[in-house]
Amino acid sequence: MFQLESKSALDDVIHRLVLAPISTTHMETATRIGEHCFGIKGIDLRHQFMEPRSFSVGEFCPKFVLGNDRPKDLRGKTVYILMLPGPYKSPEELVERAQITAFTAKEHYADKVVLLATDLPHNRQDRGWEEDEKALGEPTTVRFHARLFKAAGIDEVITTHEHSPRIPGFYALEYGLIPPELIASEAKGLISAQLRVPSQADVKDPLIQELGRKVFKSISPHALAADYLLYHSSLAGTDFLKDGGMKIVLKAMDKGNILFINQLYGALFLKNVSIIYCNKARKAKNDPDAVEIDVGAVSDSFDTLEGKIEITADDGGDTGGTQRKAAEWSDQGNTCAATGKTYGRPADRLIYFTHAWLGGEGHQAVQEMLFKNVRAREFITTNTRPYINESQYYRFKTKSTVLRFADMWSDAIIANELGHDLGARYDGFGSKEEQHEFLRPLYTLKRHSPHFMVDGNIGERLKIKFYVRDDEFRKESSFLRQFPQR
Secondary structure, three states: OOOOOOOHHHHHHHHHHEEOOOOOHHHHHHHHHHHHOOOOOOOHHHHHOOOOOOOOOEEEEOOOOOOOOOOOOOOOOOOEEOOOOOOOOOHHHHHHHHHHHHHHHHHOOOEEEEEEOOOOOOOOOOOOOOHHHHHHHOOOOOOOOOOOOHOOOOOOEEEEOOOOOOOHHHHHHHOOOOOOOOOOHHOOOOHHHHHOOOOOOOOOOHHHHHHHHHHHHHOOOOHHHHHHHHHHOOOOOOOOHHHHHEEHHHHHHOOHHHHHHHHHHHOOOOOEEEEEEEOOOOOOOOOOEEEOOEEEEEOOOOOEEEEEEEEEEEEEOOHHHHHHHHHHHHHOEEEEOOHHHHHHOOOOOEEEEEEEOOOHHHHHHHHHHHHHHHOOOOEEEEOOHHHHHOOOOHHHOOOOEEEHHHHHHHHHHHHHHOOOHHHHHOOOOOHHHHHHHHHHHOOEEEEOOOOOOOOOOOOOOOOOOOOOOOOHHHHHHHHHHOOOOO
16 A cells, blocks of 8 residues: 655665754653664664753753764755753743754755754744734744744754644745745835735735745644544544444634644544534633633534534643633533524543643643543643653543654654655545554554553552551560660
8 A cells, every 4th residue: 555665765865864852851752753764773863963062051052973983074964953842941942952053064064954843832923913913012933933943054844733824924934935926016125034924925825835835844643643533542442433423523612723623524534523613712701710602613414512522632732721611611511602502512522732832831730720620531642742751740641642753753854855745744545544554653652550541440449458467566566675665
């Protein structure tokens, strides 16, 4: 069904690859990526390619492994900078480290520099004040990063689950890829940094976004999430997957979530799954602790949520506040704020989010809140922020599964070097069997021992055994009698 790439082509890729981790915080994930790029178990990227050094006062000074018995420069090499974010280093520090590393690589004549950011910082800051009044006084940080990356010598950016298709539009803008005919007439002759968005260059234009994808490449994990749901989740082998998924309802919580939910639907290959499309939650007028949600539309196959399982899936989970209130709204019957129509109370719920932001340094508290306040059968996330593999609230471990994508990222590196389209590589399969055959080797599962699918059911009765030694107390008192009593 799938043809293996020739050994000579892979050897050419391996020969020109340089993997540069910019932090030692998540070296396990970086090492795993390296293992599957080079086929060397336990490869030491710091010794082999680049040491992400910092001076004693904290100044970052990366050092590529050059000289002695190795070449003195990076001619003929493609450097992949590995940015693996988490709550322990600030996004700003990681972004600057990536720029310094890119500049260093180009200073040593690297042919190409690619930033692999498993979760690109500031992805959500993608609107300027001229198109969104709520952004008044704030920066369009996505555009700022694109400008910085271009200046530092980063030729391409690869990331996972972009927040918005607007983002590649900003890269088209800052990398000078927009042709004159797509720029407003009064702005012709201006440099990229001078163009106003959206009045002079509209990053919502699909043509501009497509141009930007030459530089900004995002891997959508919807098919990987679908493969997990079908074969490895708590739904596998249950009645929920029978009858074409008739008992499954996908829920898009706002307009920005629609594309991913529709893609997930297609990758499930269950024709009777239905979808409910909501508008963004807002605070209820008469209850600050509740939210009002409008139901904008439902799929033709939708009849009710009663007795069915509700699946939400989004790019990230943050503080969990809106998620909690939205779950409470759903458990009360999914009453549309605009029409008063009730869509039913789901029998169960499954929650997926790609990026485990979870409030940053407060991630333990957010996990505790989700576990205690959000009724869910299972929480599913990924290791785009690798800390989530281990750093979990102990009760959250009983319901959470992490999809680990290191093998997929190494596959993406090789595919990118061979000229494959990363946007299409992990999508568009003809059947769930074909999809499973291709995707299953590209992710692994992380479940802790208390997980309900690993160690029996939570609340299961365990037999308590306690042994008493007949001479235990006699020996102790005999021993103490050797000493004078006060």
